Amino acid sequence: MKVTIALIAVGGVLFGCGTALLLSRPLTRILLGAVLLGNGANLLVLATAGRAGKPPLLYPGTDPKDVADPLPQAMALTAIVITLALTAFLLAMAYRGWQLSGDDDVQDDVEDIRIALRAEHEGTRAELRAVLRADRVRQARAEETEDLDDEVWDHVLGADR
Amino acid sequence: MTASDLLPLPVALPLLAAGLKLAIGQRLPRTQRFISAGVLCAVLAASLTLLVAADRNGPQVMHTGTWPASVGITLVADRLSGLMLVVSAAVTLCVLVYSIGQGMADSDEATPLSVFHPAYLILVAGVCDTFLAGDLFNLYVGFEIMLTSSYVLLTLGGTAARMRAGATYVVVSLLSSVLFLVAIGMVYAAAGTVNLALLAGRLAELPSGVRLLLQLALLTVFGIKAAVFPLAAWLPDSYPTAPAPVTAVFAGLLTKVGVYSILRVQTLLFPGGRLADPLMLVALLSMVVGILGAVAQTDLKRLLSFTLVSHIGYMVFGIALASRGGIAGAVFYVAHHITVQTTLFLVAGLVERRGGTTDLLRLGGLARISPLLAVVFFVPAMNLAGIPPLSGFLGKLGLLRAGVAAGTGWAYVLVAGGILTSLLTLYALAKVWNLAFWRAAPLDLCADGTVLESDEEPAAAGENGASAVPLPAGHAHAASLSGRPITTTASPPAAMLLATCALVALGLSFTVLAGPLTGLADRAAVELLARAPYVTAVLGH
Numbered sequence: 118m119k120v121t122i123a124l125i126a127v128g129g130v131l132f133g134c135g136t137a138l139l140l141s142r143p144l145t146r147i148l149l150g151a152v153l154l155g156n157g158a159n160l161l162v163l164a165t166a167g168r169a170g171k172p173p174l175l176y177p178g179t180d181p182k183d184v185a186d187p188l189p190q191a192m193a194l195t196a197i198v199i200t201l202a203l204t205a206f207l208l209a210m211a212y213r214g215w216q217l218s219g220d221d222d223v224q225d226d227v228e229d230i231r232i233a234l235r236a237e238h239e240g241t242r243a244e245l246r247a248v249l250r251a252d253r254v255r256q257a258r259a260e261e262t263e264d265l266d267d268e269v270w271d272h273v274l275g276a277d278r
Numbered sequence: 279m280t281a282s283d284l285l286p287l288p289v290a291l292p293l294l295a296a297g298l299k300l301a302i303g304q305r306l307p308r309t310q311r312f313i314s315a316g317v318l319c320a321v322l323a324a325s326l327t328l329l330v331a332a333d334r335n336g337p338q339v340m341h342t343g344t345w346p347a348s349v350g351i352t353l354v355a356d357r358l359s360g361l362m363l364v365v366s367a368a369v370t371l372c373v374l375v376y377s378i379g380q381g382m383a384d385s386d387e388a389t390p391l392s393v394f395h396p397a398y399l400i401l402v403a404g405v406c407d408t409f410l411a412g413d414l415f416n417l418y419v420g421f422e423i424m425l426t427s428s429y430v431l432l433t434l435g436g437t438a439a440r441m442r443a444g445a446t447y448v449v450v451s452l453l454s455s456v457l458f459l460v461a462i463g464m465v466y467a468a469a470g471t472v473n474l475a476l477l478a479g480r481l482a483e484l485p486s487g488v489r490l491l492l493q494l495a496l497l498t499v500f501g502i503k504a505a506v507f508p509l510a511a512w513l514p515d516s517y518p519t520a521p522a523p524v525t526a527v528f529a530g531l532l533t534k535v536g537v538y539s540i541l542r543v544q545t546l547l548f549p550g551g552r553l554a555d556p557l558m559l560v561a562l563l564s565m566v567v568g569i570l571g572a573v574a575q576t577d578l579k580r581l582l583s584f585t586l587v588s589h590i591g592y593m594v595f596g597i598a599l600a601s602r603g604g605i606a607g608a609v610f611y612v613a614h615h616i617t618v619q620t621t622l623f624l625v626a627g628l629v630e631r632r633g634g635t636t637d638l639l640r641l642g643g644l645a646r647i648s649p650l651l652a653v654v655f656f657v658p659a660m661n662l663a664g665i666p667p668l669s670g671f672l673g674k675l676g677l678l679r680a681g682v683a684a685g686t687g688w689a690y691v692l693v694a695g696g697i698l699t700s701l702l703t704l705y706a707l708a709k710v711w712n713l714a715f716w717r718a719a720p721l722d723l724c725a726d727g728t729v730l731e732s733d734e735e736p737a738a739a740g741e742n743g744a745s746a747v748p749l750p751a752g753h754a755h756a757a758s759l760s761g762r763p764i765t766t767t768a769s770p771p772a773a774m775l776l777a778t779c780a781l782v783a784l785g786l787s788f789t790v791l792a793g794p795l796t797g798l799a800d801r802a803a804v805e806l807l808a809r810a811p812y813v814t815a816v817l818g819h
Contacts, residue, residue, distance in 0.1 A: 154452075158459040158463070159459075161459075161460055162462070165463050189463075192415055192463075192466075196459055199422045202426055203448075203452060206429055206430075210445060213436050213441055217441060223442075224445070226443075226446075226515045228515075228518075236574065
């Protein structure tokens with residue numbers, strides 16, 4: 118199979134640029150990245166057809182050997198249509214994001230940060246709870262010496278004295 | 279007319295119905311509901327016929343337009359495809375009934391009818407197409423049909439939370455689609471065809487390095503879809519914000535489409551268990567990391583999303599074993615897991631509707647307030663955790679036995695990991711049960727004070743029957759189909775409850791019918807490992 122270096126090189130460049138854009142925050146840049154990536158992939162699929170040839174229309178007298186491989190062309194066409202639909206959807210998303218928040222940045226996952234914070238503060242929370250508990254015990258003892266009703270504290274703390 | 283004539287129906291019928299519904303728009307709501315339900319019933323009937331035919335007479339094949347397999351589009355239904363089709367058709371039908379109930383209860387019929395139903399039907403068509411695809415490119419197209427409609431469903435209503443979650447999902451899926459296209463290009467360049475049956479023969483003649491590259495490329499793509507560990511970070515973030523029926527059907531079906539593709543590629547294209555060890559490692563990490571993530575969560579939907587990632591590991595484990603028992607166990611587990619995971623997400627939707635939130639720190643006392651809800655949560659939860667004699671236990675047992683039978687060091691590590699994951703799943707679900715269902719008064723529970731929690735009163739229902747408390751906007755991030763806040767009600771709408779109960783019953787029927795089902799899974803495994811029936815059926819020699 119003969120391969121066109123130019124197609125593959127262009128595909129590679131498109132992939133590089135697309136990846137760089139895809140790693141940024143604003144959805145419009147991601148959209149451009151996705152378009153570049155899609156085009157790069159289409160070029161690579163097209164490159165699998167081998168060398169260029171005549172249009173794949175088999176009129177009488179056409180030698181099938183001169184004709185370019187039609188299958189990658191059909192695949193690339195399908196993929197182009199799909200990329201078009203996704204581009205439209207991403208544009209709509211970017212616009213909606215701009216409507217909602219004034220920019221189209223992809224936001225962080227709040228719940229994830231919350232869980233991480235919870236884990237981070239786990240130690241502090243345990244310490245605070247221990248301090249609070251010790252405080253209550255001390256208070257209870259103090260009040261006990263004042264002959265207050267200690268059954269209440271038994272009820273609250275359990276019989277751990 | 280033979281059974282193979284039914285092959286295009288699971289794809290064509292939902293697509294045609296979606297077009298019809300787009301044309302009708304918002305008119306005739308009752309007729310439209312009947313169309314959706316009727317179409318899915320027809321898909322279920324066709325799938326059942328295909329499964330029976332495939333089981334009796336071998337794989338059913340259709341060459342569309344009578345093009346030869348090397349250039350045309352081939353649709354194939356063998357035992358595995360048939361089983362996947364039947365389970366997904368049954369599950370999608372139940373979820374549709376649930377969503378109709380939810381749409382009627384929230385009285386926002388306009389959005390469901392004009393957007394949700396067509397997008398949902400297209401999603402079903404895409405899922406069926408991937409199961410029936412006999413060539414890689416049709417598989418790609420099926421994925422794209424499914425993904426494009428899933429973008430719409432995930433961002434339904436366009437609320438801020440859904441746009442945020444949707445952005446991650448869309449970008450990740452987009453990248454995986456591009457990778458898939460590149461992989462197809464490489465396969466075509468190397469082997470000159472994308473037909474699976476032809477590839478089964480031709481890939482063996484390729485140099486070993488090229489084959490490894492192709493296998494890695496395809497496995498990476500399907501790994502993203504299936505959400506196995508290093509590629510799963512997108513899932514727990516993007517699923518929970520969607521409406522309950524959408525999350526349910528995504529959790530049940532979309533990841534399993536990835537698992538199905540891995541299974542198909544590993545058995546048909548790259549047999550002999552190559553890359554088994556990396557797959558084992560991936561399976562182990564998915565199981566353990568996923569379930570540890572679930573244990574840390576305090577939101578029911580996110581917790582369930584993490585268990586989803588974790589249990590994908592079991593199926594990958596079975597596939598990596600590449601033995602008859604392993605494959606059969608994976609097939610059985612996929613069928614079981616689709617049903618159970620979907621049910622649990624539907625129940626999460628009901629919990630949200632009853633308690634006003636899915637935050638476990640705010641919920642409580644649901645077992646007393648709504649015993650029926652407790653039952654429909656408890657049964658699938660125990661099923662997921664793998665309590666005997668439920669099908670989750672049978673599926674895990676089959677996989678563990680296959681692991682022990684394999685007897686390699688990796689297999690034993692995986693068996694240990696599987697048991698640990700099962701126990702931790704039980705722990706995570708017991709936590710849900712204790713917090714949301716069993717502990718007493720919901721008002722006492724904010725005392726423990728969590729970081730970054732707002733101080734709103736939990737909108738949980740009091741004891742006095744129908745407490746219709748509208749939630750503050752923006753709080754209920756899931757809410758209705760169109761993204762508006764929902765109203766909590768004392769008893770869930772009948773259609774939603776009915777659909778959930780039907781799915782619970784389906785999950786239980788896997789336990790009752792475990793004998794025939796494991797038999798079928800075993801025959802499917804034999805067929806997959808033999809490869810010859812598939813290839814002969816497609817190529818005709």
